[in-house]
Amino acid sequence: MRAPIMEVFSSIQGEGLLVGCRQIFIRFAGCNLNCKYCDTPESRNPQSGELTSIGDLKYRIKELKTPDLHSISLTGGEPLLYADFIKNLLHETHYKLLLETNGSLPGEIKKIAHLIDYASVDIKLPEHVGTWKIIEKEIKSINILIKRGVNTYLKVVVLPTTPPSYMGQIVQKLQEEISEPSKTPIVIQPSSPLDYWIGSAPRLLKISEEIGRHFKVRLIPQVHKILNLR
Ligand SMILES: C[S@@+](CC[C@H](N)C(=O)[O-])C[C@H]1O[C@@H](n2cnc3c(N)ncnc32)[C@H](O)[C@@H]1O
Ligand SMILES: Nc1nc2[nH]cc(C(=O)O)c2c(=O)[nH]1
Ligand code: SF4
Numbered sequence: 001m002r003a004p005i006m007e008v009f010s011s012i013q014g015e016g017l018l019v020g021c022r023q024i025f026i027r028f029a030g031c032n033l034n035c036k037y038c039d040t041p042e043s044r045n046p047q048s049g050e051l052t053s054i055g056d057l058k059y060r061i062k063e064l065k066t067p068d069l070h071s072i073s074l075t076g077g078e079p080l081l082y083a084d085f086i087k088n089l090l091h092e093t094h095y096k097l098l099l100e101t102n103g104s105l106p107g108e109i110k111k112i113a114h115l116i117d118y119a120s121v122d123i124k125l126p127e128h129v130g131t132w133k134i135i136e137k138e139i140k141s142i143n144i145l146i147k148r149g150v151n152t153y154l155k156v157v158v159l160p161t162t163p164p165s166y167m168g169q170i171v172q173k174l175q176e177e178i179s180e181p182s183k184t185p186i187v188i189q190p191s192s193p194l195d196y197w198i199g200s201a202p203r204l205l206k207i208s209e210e211i212g213r214h215f216k217v218r219l220i221p222q223v224h225k226i227l228n229l230r
């Protein structure tokens, strides 16, 4: 069994609640969404990856292992397009595993939820993906992960144009429909390039206040981009 892999690399997790942890990243090629802000647009095309076996990945992981290694991050593109491959891979690796996902494939999450330790689930704003339907699916995915006891946090990418009141509407819905909101922190991730935020950063505080009404909240920019790390 093989899957299209774009890159395997070692770096510091630059996003979300595991920020600063040393990880080996496995980036799958192919995505089912088309976020207008995507910073890895080439990953949307499954052809941008090389068909890779589990044995190859195990070898690459061994080569990239460092004394400070915290976990492995499965990202993309959308890794859940390859849930069956991931299931086989996770049966053969013993490292802690972060799944970085757009959360739009709850049926696929069900296949591997029992094998992952951490999950970062994006909340895609309807203005970025053109529909509310994705949030419905993300809520299903989040509830599957919570039920399985996976350490789960949500990430919402916001733009300088994202109205704080709009966030208020979104978190109201999340609070009503996520099974354990108190256990599910939300990370606000300002869209990069960060220089777009010059003059608009105070808006991030307003967004934090809106989310803070119902959830634990953190405001964390993409640290790897500030450090010029991969
Ligand atoms: C490239 S995506 C791959 C995983 C999955 N497709 C997803 O969207 O969660 C990894 C993370 O990068 C974030 N991201 C993508 N483009 C970004 C940008 N321009 N600024 C900030 N975060 C971005 C996504 O929201 C997601 O949390
Ligand atoms: N250092 C680093 N941290 C990351 N966190 C999420 C990433 C991603 O592209 O999924 C990413 C990435 O591409 N690099
Ligand atoms: S879901 Fe993730 S990989 Fe796909 S377009 Fe959106 S940000 Fe990019």
Ligand SMILES: [Mg+2]
Pocket: 039, 040
């Ligand atoms: Mg990235």
